Amino acid sequence: ERNAQLFRINGTKLSECPYSMSFNSNHNISANQGGRSKSSGLYFSDGKCRIDYILVYRKSNPQSEKREVFERNIRAEGIHMEKESSITNSDVIFVKLHAPWEVLCRYAELMNIRMPFRRKIYYLHRRYKFMSRSVKKGLFKRITRFRGWLPRKPMKFNNDTLPDLEENESFTAPFSQQRIHHFIIHNKDTFFSNATRSRIVHHILQRVKYEEGKNKIGRFLNNSYEAAFPLHEGTYRSKNSIRTHGAENHRHLLYECWAWWGVWYKYQPLDLIRRYFGEKIGLYFAWLGWYTGMLFPAALVGLLVFLYGVFTLEHCQVSKEVCQASTIIMCPLCDKYCPYMRLSDSCIYAKVTHLFDNGATVFFAVFMAVWATVFLEFWKRRRAVLAYDWDLIDWEEEEEEIRPQFEAKYSKKERMNPISGKPEPYQAFTDKCSRLVVSASGIFFMILVVIAAVFGIVIYRVVTVSTFAAFDWALIRNNSQVATTGTAVCINFCIIMLLNLYEKVALFLTNLEQPRTESEWENSFTLKMFLFQFVNLNSSTFYIAFFLGRFTGRPGAYLRLINRWKLEECHPSGCLIDLCMQMGIIMVLKQTWNNFMELGYPLIQNWWTQRRLRLEHGQKVMASFPQWEKDYNLQPMNAYGLFDEYLEMILQFGFTTTFVAAFPLAPLLALLNNIIEIRLDAYKFVTQWRRPLPSQAKDIGIWYGILEGIGILSVITNAFVIAVTSDFIPRLVYAYKYGPCAGQGRAGEKSDICYESEYCRIEDYREPPDSDEPYSYTLQFWHVLAARLAFIIVFEHMVFTIKNLIAYLIPDLPKDLRDRMRREKYLIQEMMYEAELERLQKERNEKKKHDRSHHNEWP
Numbered sequence: 028e029r030n031a032q033l034f035r036i037n038g039t040k041l042s043e044c045p046y047s048m049s050f051n052s053n054h055n056i057s058a059n060q061g062g063r064s065k066s067s068g069l070y071f072s073d074g075k076c077r078i079d080y081i082l083v084y085r086k087s088n089p090q091s092e093k094r095e096v097f098e099r100n101i102r103a104e105g106i107h108m109e110k111e112s113s114i115t116n117s118d119v120i121f122v123k124l125h126a127p128w129e130v131l132c133r134y135a136e137l138m139n140i141r142m143p144f145r146r147k148i149y150y151l152h153r154r155y156k157f158m159s160r161s162v163k164k165g166l167f168k169r170i171t172r173f174r175g176w177l178p179r180k181p182m183k184f185n186n187d188t189l190p191d192l193e194e195n196e197s198f199t200a201p202f203s204q205q206r207i208h209h210f211i212i213h214n215k216d217t218f219f220s221n222a223t224r225s226r227i228v229h230h231i232l233q234r235v236k237y238e239e240g241k242n243k244i245g246r247f248l249n250n251s252y253e254a255a256f257p258l259h260e261g262t263y264r265s266k267n268s269i270r271t272h273g274a275e276n277h278r279h280l281l282y283e284c285w286a287w288w289g290v291w292y293k294y295q296p297l298d299l300i301r302r303y304f305g306e307k308i309g310l311y312f313a314w315l316g317w318y319t320g321m322l323f324p325a326a327l328v329g330l331l332v333f334l335y336g337v338f339t340l341e342h343c344q345v346s347k348e349v350c351q352a353s354t355i356i357m358c359p360l361c362d363k364y365c366p367y368m369r370l371s372d373s374c375i376y377a378k379v380t381h382l383f384d385n386g387a388t389v390f391f392a393v394f395m396a397v398w399a400t401v402f403l404e405f406w407k408r409r410r411a412v413l414a415y416d417w418d419l420i421d422w423e424e425e426e427e428e429i430r431p432q433f434e435a436k437y438s439k440k441e442r443m444n445p446i447s448g449k450p451e452p453y454q455a456f457t458d459k460c461s462r463l464v465v466s467a468s469g470i471f472f473m474i475l476v477v478i479a480a481v482f483g484i485v486i487y488r489v490v491t492v493s494t495f496a497a498f499d500w501a502l503i504r505n506n507s508q509v510a511t512t513g514t515a516v517c518i519n520f521c522i523i524m525l526l527n528l529y530e531k532v533a534l535f536l537t538n539l540e541q542p543r544t545e546s547e548w549e550n551s552f553t554l555k556m557f558l559f560q561f562v563n564l565n566s567s568t569f570y571i572a573f574f575l576g577r578f579t580g581r582p583g584a585y586l587r588l589i590n591r592w593k594l595e596e597c598h599p600s601g602c603l604i605d606l607c608m609q610m611g612i613i614m615v616l617k618q619t620w621n622n623f624m625e626l627g628y629p630l631i632q633n634w635w636t637q638r639r640l641r642l643e644h645g646q647k648v649m650a651s652f653p654q655w656e657k658d659y660n661l662q663p664m665n666a667y668g669l670f671d672e673y674l675e676m677i678l679q680f681g682f683t684t685t686f687v688a689a690f691p692l693a694p695l696l697a698l699l700n701n702i703i704e705i706r707l708d709a710y711k712f713v714t715q716w717r718r719p720l721p722s723q724a725k726d727i728g729i730w731y732g733i734l735e736g737i738g739i740l741s742v743i744t745n746a747f748v749i750a751v752t753s754d755f756i757p758r759l760v761y762a763y764k765y766g767p768c769a770g771q772g773r774a775g776e777k778s779d780i781c782y783e784s785e786y787c788r789i790e791d792y793r794e795p796p797d798s799d800e801p802y803s804y805t806l807q808f809w810h811v812l813a814a815r816l817a818f819i820i821v822f823e824h825m826v827f828t829i830k831n832l833i834a835y836l837i838p839d840l841p842k843d844l845r846d847r848m849r850r851e852k853y854l855i856q857e858m859m860y861e862a863e864l865e866r867l868q869k870e871r872n873e874k875k876k877h878d879r880s881h882h883n884e885w886p
Contacts, residue, residue: 068653069258071109071123077216080228081655082122083254090251097237097251098122104231105130114656115644119253121655126228128215134227135202135219141418142218143197144210198851199418200859209862222305222721225257229720254663256717258654260303263713277303278713286709291702295709297413304712305721306417310410311669312705314727315676317409319701321402325395325683325694332391332691336382343381345758350374358787365492365507367787376604383691384603384753392688392745393826399684399738400830403731404837410726411840415848419725433543454541466536470555473532474562480522481566488515488595511595512605516612519567523613524620529559550729553670557733560678564613568686571606572744572752581793581802597790603689603752610690614682618700621675626707629662629715636660664719672708673730676701680734684741688748742830746822750815760811 070077084094102108106124113119126134135142197211212218219227232255260276263286274280281303284296295316301309340346352370359365414420429451437452488511495507533555542548579585579594587593597605640649640660652660665671679700683693712719749755792808794800840848 068655068657069261071107071125072111076107076109076125076127077221077224078123078258078655079126079221079224080124080232080257081255081658082124082232082252083659084120084122084252085118086120087118088251093237094251097235100235100237101232104235105133106228106231113659114648114652115640119659121659123655124228126224126231130231131219131224131227132202132204132207134230135223136204138227138230139201140223140227141199142202142210143199198854206862208866209859220302221257221260222302226305226721226723229255229257254659254717256658256663257720259658259718261654281709282713286706286713288706288710291706295705298416301417303721304719305723306419307722307724308669308712308719309417310413310724310727311672312708313409313413314406315672315701315705315708317406318402318676318680319698319705321398321405322683322694322698322701325398326698328391328394329687329691329694332385332387333382335387336385339385340378340381343378343385345754346374346377346381349377356787358789370788380604380754383607383689384755388688388691388753388755389749389822391691392749392822393829395684395687395694396738396742396745396826397829397833399734399741400833401837403734403738404834404839406731407839408837408841408844412844414725415844419723420848429543430545430548432538433541436541454543459540462540466540469532469536469539470558473529473559477526477559477562477566480526481570484515484519484522484567485570485595487518488512489593491515492595509608512608513612516567516609517616519609520613520616523563523617526563529556529563533559549667552667553674553729554733556670556674557677560674561681564617564678564682565685568606568609568613571602571609572686572689572748575602575605581789581791584802603754606686606689606748606752610682610686610693611696614679614693614696618679618696622700622703622707626711626715629711632662633660633715658717661717662715664716668719673727676704677730677733677737681737681741684737685744686748687741688745689752738830742823742826746819746826749822750818756815756818757811760807760814764807764810 068078088094098108101124106126109123109125111121111123113121200209202210210218237251260278262275263278263282265272265275265279269280269283274283277299281296281299284290284293285300295312297309297313297316300312350371355370357368357370357373359367411420433454434452437454440453440455441450442453491514492507492511495510533552536555537548537552540551542551575595575597579596585593637649637660679697683697687693792805792811793802794805796802
């Protein structure tokens with residue numbers, strides 16, 4: 028500690044930070060001369076050097092020697108360092124790091140960070156080029172006058188509210204110290220943003236050695252330090268109004284314009300999010316906002332389909348026949364306690380089924396398949412625009428370093444890297460294949476566990492339907508099947524949440540594979556977790572959609588479970604009502620639980636921490652906490668970054684599109700959830716979490732491929748839902764082949780509505796028991812089966828053709844963006860060429876002056 032205190036004094040003397048940064052009322056970062064309040068917690072004790080990064084460790088940590096080597100090497104890189112003990116715990120030490128201008132310039136060049144060097148030159152849109160100047164002036168005046176009559180756009184922020192992000196208005200190029208005179212440097216303190224400064228310092232920390240050796244770099248931060256994070260830019264609350272006094276900092280501005288619930292209807296300030304949290308988080312919120320916006324037409328069409336079912340309910344011939352069939356007796360649904368029932372008793376269920384299963388269902392299934400394609404294709408275009416505005420078009424990730432675990436495992440075998448030409452650890456092909464086989468076996472085993480859980484739900488449904496049929500309460504007894512389905516769905520939800528322990532299994536299997544780089548590890552882990560969660564969430568839905576009531580047998584030869592319980596049958600109104608209940612309950616419960624865990628858990632944790640500190644030290648002491656102490660008491664971001672956020676939304680996308688033909692209200696539920704989700708995530712990032720490390724990314728990664736796979740699967744599942752689960756095909760066959768309008772004299776051959784006798788009825792296409800071949804399939808069964816298969820083939824081919832045609836017709840880059848990129852590339856080359864000519868001309872003139880003055884010195 029004595030050495031640390033001595034260094035702090037020396038470091039303070041050596042650090043030359045003549046300017047300090049503040050946030051003025053005009054929302055622009057400016058440089059102010061003089062000192063800075065020590066209590067703000069954003070600067071060193073001298074009030075000049077801004078804190079770019081915070082490390083936290085405990086004195087009792089045994090790795091003190093390695094930490095001293097690590098910090099010595101940090102200082103050798105030129106980073107200024109200052110240490111300070113925690114106010115609440117003397118064992119906790121905060122290490123404040125500051126990168127001076129020279130270090131920032133050196134590493135900005137090594138990291139190829141793009142910086143602004145010339146203001147952009149905008150040109151008029153092509154549709155105005157053919158107009159004369161007078162016509163243009165008159166047109167612009169008319170447009171301005173017309174806009175004055177219209178109300179202001181309520182979803183957009185005022186231009187004077189958001190800060191002027193000048194890097195979005197300038198050409199950028201990779202920073203170079205040799206060409207530093209080309210870049211726009213009004214102030215050295217504001218040239219590199221706080222996010223960029225933190226990213227540079229983190230880059231240095233990841234590559235500083237902590238022990239003498241060949242490859243002793245990298246993972247030391249996680250082992251020796253309790254926390255490592257950049258600071259928030261002050262408080263997110265203010266006593267003064269942002270409209271009258273302006274924002275105190277970017278965090279306060281983000282809270283008022285993004286995380287506050289009162290602005291739920293406004294667009295997200297993506298440029299400000301990207302500036303504060305980095306491009307990776309900015310792209311996530313851009314994707315989430317785009318997905319939410321695209322849900323509006325899907326939710327509207329789904330609601331119209333549902334309303335179409337409501338308005339056509341009185342004209343539905345099927346529900347009319349069911350409600351009027353008071354003389355038709357249906358066979359019991361279970362053996363002992365289930366009573367005989369009239370078909371007319373299913374009147375309500377038949378009407379409810381029509382709300383979701385009507386003539387517009389096929390159209391909606393086609394619409395949603397096309398919608399998924401349009402959503403993905405236009406997201407490509409939106410991503411390209413963002414990548415251009417954020418200077419990510421030409422950005423390429425650095426060549427990733429080998430994971431330390433991979434290096435430790437295969438350090439004995441090395442081979443030459445064909446790119447770098449350096450020796451590196453090598454994994455044999457046989458070893459890699461054997462590990463992949465074991466990992467795949469583990470995945471298959473866990474899927475079998477899910478299937479076993481679904482089988483347990485099936486047993487519960489089979490056993491419980493008899494129990495509810497003998498229930499004392501008449502409401503439960505008369506609706507035994509609905510009660511069975513509802514309780515089974517709730518139990519299934521509990522099992523889904525319990526089986527979320529897949530994370531540990533996925534971690535074990537991914538580490539068993541020994542991926543070479545971090546991106547390979549992340550992709551492998553993402554695929555496993557998505558597969559586990561998707562199967563866990565949708566396995567029961569697949570059972571209800573395609574297996575429930577399909578293999579029950581026939582009278583006299585029912586299939587039984589353990590030769591005791593009769594397998595569950597569908598309600599006389601069909602299995603679609605069970606599927607609707609399954610999807611509705613799971614979607615509502617899952618989204619409610621996720622929202623509570625996302626915001627409720629960190630809120631409770633932070634509240635408990637604040638309460639403990641308040642009781643131990645008092646409110647006055649807490650009010651004097653510096654910024655690093657406040658941020659340290661917040662919750663850290665998830666260990667896997669944005670993985671949980673993406674996974675939740677991708678699973679929702681799958682649940683919304685995969686069985687949307689059975690539940691048209693799914694997009695509406697997803698839309699309402701996502702409107703809340705955006706603000707929940709924003710509030711969490713701004714107020715409840717430590718500031719995550721700003722990092723770059725040019726797309727959403729492997730999640731886009733998963734979305735494309737879900738889109739293909741949704742076409743197949745919706746085709747089977749309409750053909751197999753729904754009664755759409757049997758109705759068409761009845762209408763065009765067996766119905767009265769087709770010239771037939773009776774109401775068809777489906778055994779629940781066709782014969783008048785003393786027998787009870789079942790819902791199937793079989794001959795009556797007094798025929799020559801009792802219970803054999805009728806000709807209508809084969810007609811319906813052929814029609815179902817034909818519909819599946821035609822539907823899939825038609826929808827896939829439309830999807831591929833739309834994907835082909837929609838280019839990945841908008842034409843305007845392509846023209847802007849080409850023009851700006853040309854302008855950049857011209858500017859660089861002119862700048863070099865100007866520099867050479869200056870050097871030539873200086874040389875001539877020098878030669879002339881030197882020549883004049885001769886006698």
